[in-house]
Amino acid sequence: MVAHAEDVVPPRPALLAFAARWLLTTNHKEIGTLYLWLSFTLFFIAGAMAMVIRLELFQPGIQFAQPLFYNQMLTMHGLLMVFGVVMPGFVGLANWQIPLMIGAPDMALPRLNNFSFWILPFAFTLLISSLFMEGGAPNFGWTFYAPLSTTYGPPSTDFFILGVHMMGISSVLGAINIIVTIFNLRAPGMTLMQMPLFVWTWLITAFLLIMVMPVLAGVVTMMLTDRHFGTSFFSAAGGGDPVMFQHIFWFFGHPEVYILILPGFGIASQIIPTFARKKLFGYNSMVYATVAIAVLSFVVWGHHMFTTGMPLFGELFFMYATMLIAVPTGVKVFNWVATMWRGSMTFETPMLFAIGFVILFTIGGFSGLMLALVPADFQYHDTFFVVAHFHYVLYPGAIFGTMAAVYYWLPKWTGHMYDERLGKLHFWVAVVAVNLTFFPMHFSGLAGMPRRVVDYSLQFADFNMVSSIGAGLLGLTQVLFLYIVIKTIRGGPKASARVWDGAEGLEWTVPSPAPLHTFETPPQFPPVMDRDVDEGTPIRNE
């Protein structure tokens, strides 16, 4: 955790002790920290790849990246962001917070927890090392459609496949741990319908993970046998079908995108009530909406495949099912607004990020809804309009959600307040940069710019230039964020136990920084949230 940060260059035994501590730990807080740092590190790597992409797309023509290299950057960027940044980031938050929020001493299966984490660095080593292999890294997009990835894939594809298997094992084991913790270790008296929403959304997310990660493992296994053992799952000559790959991939892929957003919904549902100083509006309907989204997510995968020639019946079914998801998602958005309504709001950094999340995610949701209309999707599909859609739900969605959570709980983790001025600066620059980067992509897409191209015709030049400038700015905000986090770890005003005066929940009953072991005896639930008990000063912001 934190206490070691100030140590002078440690002598060797201390170094060993340090390594042993982090390699062998079974403590949920330490493992949470590990997950968060892994996610952050990979964010810089995947983000640097995005910078290569944007640099190349700054203007037409080939400047910095040859086509094959561009495709590798694109693929690794997508894969690392999805599997290496957002998922481990959320798991890190879950590790830190779920035991604290339900009053558990630790995760249910602590050794398994360590295993789930330590698989990941190895898996990503395998994946990233493919960049340095003969023939280069995978270059077929993060969706790795057959037969581009099977018959025509570079040799490193096999390392990619086994890396995906490892990530799958890690995710499934991690998800099992989370579910078991939530079902089994809640503080006595806390019923399911009294759990904080972050815990609820993670419960559903973990369920989705258990259901779909094996599907991903299955499809890469079939890829492997198609590549090397003569099977013909994805080849028409043997009676298979390349489109079958897409069905299986997206049966995993669509629930996956909700895996990337549901914990974010949970975070917004924690933060907004705190800073509105008002209970979350419509707790029950929030829970039901989450369940509805999860259930629907299993029957909408076909919306990624409208142009593959599926029969009319299939297109209609997937269109209607997809549109329906807007309803429970809308309920969530409306509930957040209703929570803010007639509250008593202040706008510290976590709240700013949460509000940015709600607004910009909704914009991304709207474009998703437009994509669901099949005739229109014939025009939008595989253009930058889609790229705009998913970056709106992923960057200001998943990433803003994670950042909001980090600002919200960082004082609890480190015992220090972060620098509020810098936090606000980070938010405002990020909001501007995100929109500058991703909004013009709607327009270039509508004008007809295909995605995954290294080069484009002259009519798209202006929008791309703006996007690239925005992306550079967005890159700088990450450096600022890193600075703020490190600064907070190293020092800053002392945070009280209940960091935010409107905060409710068990995690605020333990001191800040949270001691290594908490709730070794089950806490009282519901907790006494008496303001005057606090020894420190809650942050007040006029």
Place this chain on the structure above:
Amino acid sequence: MTSFAGRLKCGLMTSVLWGFSHPAAAVVLDLREGVTDMSRRIQELHHLSLWICVVMGVVVFGAMFYSMFAHRRSRHPQPANFHESTLVEVVWTVIPVLILVFMAIPATTALMDIEDNSDADLTVLITASQWKWHYQYLEADIGFYSNLTTPDEQINNLAPKGEHYLLEADNPLVLPTHKKVRFLVTSNDVIHSWWVPDFAVKQDAIPGFINEAWTRVNEPGLYRGQCTELCGKDHAYMPVVVHVIPEAEFNQWIDDQRLARELASGEAVADRAKTWSIAELMTIGEQVFLGHCATCHEPTGLGQGSTYPALAGGVIPTGPLTAHIDRVMNGKADTEMQAWAPQLSDRELAAVITYERNAWGNATADVIQPRAIYAAR
């Protein structure tokens, strides 16, 4: 391979060039209207859904911003206490459902028309391969390949970019106006996708399967699109160009094509009769190589790492002749090295093979005559 600094320099240079040569085009923010009934219907659908989203956005964000203003702590220090209401939950479940139904209706009817491929006047079989299109008019039995024509210098920023940079092809697909044209789309290797935005036709080309789509264009003109499914290295360099002309002209064009085919077969006979000199073949061969092969094997013949083998000093180009002819004519299954026999004439094949065997220090001194290729077919 140029150095990074070199690339940086030419990047900067073109950006300057670009800044000066760029015409101040109007900024278009809308989905293209296109030139078919369907593309217009889709644009309307786009407008409908967009406006619904805008209105929803204004309502939701409006409420939110009002609340952020009016219910901030300095103005509204005492928060209210309410936190649930079944009635409003039901209301804001039902209203979106109604809005969605309202959107789904025009989408459904348009989709049913899109999927109605019956009663076509003309059928074109479109076969994709890395990275070109082959068009075959099934009724008239005419077929040809369509390749990108943008020169490498423009792509590598060594020459100013033309107006239709990346959207120009040697043989556009030619279609008549006012006819319902059915497209049968398939692929020879990986998945591609055939897209012309102005027709609102986008159909994936799946190897081993045939997908159908149709269009009816009423306005003559040149329409440009691109491959829209990642299909490997040169996915960005796979333009779709369609030339739509009045029916009478189209019939004339078909006749011309038939004639050209006969002429070509006559020419082929002449090619076979003649004995070509190495110099002649080398000149033609270089052009063919730069036009078709250099994108993978590089103009220098050095290839690209292990992905695309070097031909300079390569095993096959310096080895036995029959193996070389076979590899170029028939390609190698399941690799990007495709069969060139259907795509190039005897003369072109003879020339390019001669070229490979004698360029870049490959000193075999072999001269391959078109008649040898003819015999190998």
Place this chain on the structure above:
Amino acid sequence: MSEAPRYHVPHSSPWPIIGSCALFVTAFGAATFIHQSTEKVAAEGSFGEPIFFAGLALIAFMMFGWFGVVIRESVQGMNSGLLDRSYRMGMAWFIISEVMFFGVFFGALFYARILSVPWLAGAGNNLETHVLLWPDFADTWPLFRTPGGTTTEAMQAWGLPFVNTIILVTSSVTVTFAHWALRKNQRVPLLFWLALTVALGATFLTLQVVEYIHAFNELGLSLGAGIYGSTFFMLTGFHGAHVTMGTIMLGVMLMRCFSGHFTSEHHFAFEAVSWYWHFVDVIWLFLFTFVYWF
């Protein structure tokens, strides 16, 4: 803290990191090994094969070590009822994830039978696919002749596969008898039924091998025999791998029963293995029905 009042939170443990390294070594070795042994890339001079097997050995080592610790804790009575429940739930969810894993391969089977094979023969909106690309192809299942022209014969359901079905169903019964015996603290019946179960598992696997040899040599049925062969071997092969794991785990349980590890109340490991065994059995019933029979 060994007597945690409510929940045993273990101290740091070396086994997970050993396990992660083991997975990494195995994965790296497997990819290199595959490259070595197929034409795609000649990876001469790399040591894929030994690395792969070293990885597997490491995994086995890790499992022995890790489970050893868990067993010791359990024998020392450090596991509260709550932890027992955690283990149970964990195992149940793990089996659900396995169900999904098999689900994919069944999905591929149904997709091929219901969609892609008929489509290639012109069903649905794919008439042109048939006419222009695969004019000679006919829709049959099992797929005797692929669109590309590879031929094979079908595996008959009522020979070995049926015998195997009976064996596996019987073994599910015997493992239940063993469980009852354990609950009643009857040591000899327990050992007998459990040993019988292990033997049945091993017999199943042997017959499976016999069946594969038959398929290869006499039917021309292999992974490369088109989608029928692909789904056949993928499903039966994965199932076989699970039976192998199950048999090994049952064997371990047998040894632990010999050593008297379990009491009539505390025998979660035994139950977990028997759940797994039932799961493998149920999967086989689906396999028999959809792969062999219909």
